[in-house]
Amino acid sequence: xEGDIAQLGQFIGAGLGAIGSGLAxxxxxxxxxxxxxxxxRNPSAAASQTATLFIGLAxxxxxxxxxxxxxxxxxxxx
Amino acid sequence: MTPVNMGTxxxxxxxHGEGTGLVFHPLDQFIVKPLFGEGPVxxxxxxxxxxxxxxxxxxxxxxxxxxxxxxxIVPSRSQSVGELFYGFIYKMVEDxxxxxxxxxxxxxxxxxxxxxxxxxxxxxPMSFSPxxxxxxTAVLGFGVFIxxxxxGFVKNGIGFLGMFWLSDAPLALRPIIAIIEVxxxxxxxxxxxxxxxxxxxAGHAMIKVFAGFAAIAAVSPIxxxxxxxxxxxxxxxxxxxxxxxxxxxxIYLKDALHPAH
Numbered sequence: 001x002e003g004d005i006a007q008l009g010q011f012i013g014a015g016l017g018a019i020g021s022g023l024a025x026x027x028x029x030x031x032x033x034x035x036x037x038x039x040x041r042n043p044s045a046a047a048s049q050t051a052t053l054f055i056g057l058a059x060x061x062x063x064x065x066x067x068x069x070x071x072x073x074x075x076x077x078x
Numbered sequence: 079m080t081p082v083n084m085g086t087x088x089x090x091x092x093x094h095g096e097g098t099g100l101v102f103h104p105l106d107q108f109i110v111k112p113l114f115g116e117g118p119v120x121x122x123x124x125x126x127x128x129x130x131x132x133x134x135x136x137x138x139x140x141x142x143x144x145x146x147x148x149x150x151i152v153p154s155r156s157q158s159v160g161e162l163f164y165g166f167i168y169k170m171v172e173d174x175x176x177x178x179x180x181x182x183x184x185x186x187x188x189x190x191x192x193x194x195x196x197x198x199x200x201x202x203p204m205s206f207s208p209x210x211x212x213x214x215t216a217v218l219g220f221g222v223f224i225x226x227x228x229x230g231f232v233k234n235g236i237g238f239l240g241m242f243w244l245s246d247a248p249l250a251l252r253p254i255i256a257i258i259e260v261x262x263x264x265x266x267x268x269x270x271x272x273x274x275x276x277x278x279x280a281g282h283a284m285i286k287v288f289a290g291f292a293a294i295a296a297v298s299p300i301x302x303x304x305x306x307x308x309x310x311x312x313x314x315x316x317x318x319x320x321x322x323x324x325x326x327x328x329i330y331l332k333d334a335l336h337p338a339h
């Protein structure tokens with residue numbers, strides 16, 4: 001068991017950053033679920049909204065990617 | 079630990095540590111190294127990034143210049159693929175930005191094709207994906223930001239600043255909203271570029287993590303299945319991220335052409 005307290009902090013921080021990725025997964029699921037719910041209610045309007053769906057997915061996913069990036073930076077760049 | 083330096087080869091090897099089960103590091107695939115011989119990477123050094131950027135450009139030329147050379151009324155197979163891309167992006171630009179955005183279509187088409195082909199070439203085994211580096215995507219993202227801001231000021235003059243001053247909000251709230259709008263405007267290029275690079279990096283690293291588990295005999299069948307599944311997801315992500323980058327470019331362009339919402 002070598003290593004120092006800074007390394008411990010890095011690994012704990014990276015693990016906490018992974019929580020952010022999981023929360024973004026909830027967001028992405030929320031976007032897709034609401035799209036599907038709306039699409040099943042009114043299938044004729046669904047096709048015109050797929051672009052909006054992907055934009056929403058991208059915005060929700062980007063924040064999860066940010067926390068992934070923070071985890072990567074903690075692991076390899078600090 | 080040593081700081082990440084994009085130019086040197088000891089990025090990931092330092093982080094190995096003793097006792098980790100992985101034979102190779104999941105992030106080794108993103109190391110930029112000289113194509114010929116060893117040594118430091120200067121700005122003029124031909125690296126694996128240069129090679130795969132050039133291959134992306136070459137395959138676009140192959141598809142669109144050589145493939146559509148015949149300009150046939152009844153298109154050949156490669157010309158049909160080219161026309162599909164063209165029609166898809168043209169419709170996207172027209173739908174989002176309106177008729178006056180169509181003259182920026184070549185720029186948006188170029189961005190889409192470059193990202194699309196880089197993403198897909200990066201999915202080949204043993205290859206290198208240039209879009210996994212923030213250096214590549216930041217050039218694209220900040221390029222879009224600068225171009226769109228310039229277009230906004232050239233088209234609308236000082237009225238472009240009206241984008242930050244929402245006239246339908248209560249007067250007391252407008253300065254606060256303006257500050258938030260300005261911040262969100264300047265965060266755009268950052269999130270625009272990090273979204274693409276992060277998605278590609280995360281996906282490729284995930285494939286390599288599962289590949290590391292394949293060395294353990296007990297879990298190797300599950301690991302191979304997982305690699306196949308993740309690879310399928312990555313094919314999807316490669317196309318979706320190219321699409322998302324392009325459509326966000328269109329939306330930013332629409333904001334610049336019609337700033338008054």
